[in-house]
Amino acid sequence: xxxxxxxxxxxxxxxxxxxxxxxxxxxxxxxxxxxxxxxxxxxxxxxxxxxxxxxxxxxxxxxxxxxxxxxxxxxxxxxxxxxxxxxxxxxxxxxxxxxxxxxxxxxxxxxxxxxxxxxxxxxxxxxxxxxxxxxxxxxxxxxxxxxxxxxxxxxxxxxxxxxxxxxxxxxxxxxxxxxxxxxxxxxxxxxxxxxxxxxxxxxxxxxxxxxxxxxxxxxxx
Numbered sequence: 001x002x003x004x005x006x007x008x009x010x011x012x013x014x015x016x017x018x019x020x021x022x023x024x025x026x027x028x029x030x031x032x033x034x035x036x037x038x039x040x041x042x043x044x045x046x047x048x049x050x051x052x053x054x055x056x057x058x059x060x061x062x063x064x065x066x067x068x069x070x071x072x073x074x075x076x077x078x079x080x081x082x083x084x085x086x087x088x089x090x091x092x093x094x095x096x097x098x099x100x101x102x103x104x105x106x107x108x109x110x111x112x113x114x115x116x117x118x119x120x121x122x123x124x125x126x127x128x129x130x131x132x133x134x135x136x137x138x139x140x141x142x143x144x145x146x147x148x149x150x151x152x153x154x155x156x157x158x159x160x161x162x163x164x165x166x167x168x169x170x171x172x173x174x175x176x177x178x179x180x181x182x183x184x185x186x187x188x189x190x191x192x193x194x195x196x197x198x199x200x201x202x203x204x205x206x207x208x209x210x211x212x213x214x215x216x217x218x219x220x221x
Contacts, residue, residue, distance in 0.1 A: 004202035005221045006053070009033060010062045012205035013146055020195050021144075021168055029142055033057060034128040036069040042120075049218045060211050067132060069124025080113035130157040137161050144191075148172050155180035163188035171196040 010031050017026050035054075040047035057063035081089035092113055094100040100111040129149060134157055136142045145161060146168040147154065158181065161167055166189060171177045177194065185192050210216045 002221060006206045006217045007202060008062050008205045008207045012201060016170060016195060017146060021193050022191060023144055030064045032065040032067055032132045033063040034067045034125040036071050036122045036125055039071060052215060052218055056207055056211050056215050059215060060207055062207060067128040069122055069128055071120055072123050073120045075116055076119045077114055077116045080115045126151050126153045130154055133157055133161055137165055150178050152178040152180040162192055165189060166191035168193050
């Protein structure tokens with residue numbers, strides 16, 4: 001789907017703070033974007049598009065800081081499974097026409113199929129989010145913080161920060177908010193809030209089609 005990837009992070013954050021927080025006269029001081037560089041060897045078009053977007057964020061001022069993790073490629077072996085009704089894996093077992101027998105030609109209905117798959121995981125971005133959040137708060141750079149993530153690994157640093165400054169937590173996914181990121185508006189210093197991004201938020205907060213003379217929104221976007 002086109003029309004949402006050229007996201008203006010600063011504009012989006014500013015409007016969400018104005019619309020959903022009770023913070024008085026907020027000013028967006030710093031926007032840190034945490035990501036990992038796409039490898040051109042495996043995804044050359046993705047690398048080119050990402051590079052254009054990163055330069056757009058930098059030159060437009062939409063992001064103050066871009067912090068990089070990395071992608072790790074590996075082969076993982078796990079039982080073959082399908083998605084259940086709640087999205088959790090359901091292990092696959094033999095059924096006709098694909099059956100499993102032991103050496104005596106007896107059926108083994110409880111057998112599992114093992115599959116090896118290539119996995120490419122983004123590493124370090126959650127650590128970078130937590131690090132920037134803690135540094136900004138503990139050094140007094142900010143009086144409040146907004147975190148756009150639904151990563152439950154951030155539960156501890158976010159809980160820690162809520163004891164010191166108000167926190168707005170924005171879920172950018174279609175799914176439910178991670179349970180570990182829940183809380184109460186009055187926790188710690190209070191004045192916290194939560195929000196889940198809607199399609200209109202993406203479409204209404206796009207960077208200009210062209211930024212300067214050399215940066216343009218990719219046609220596929």
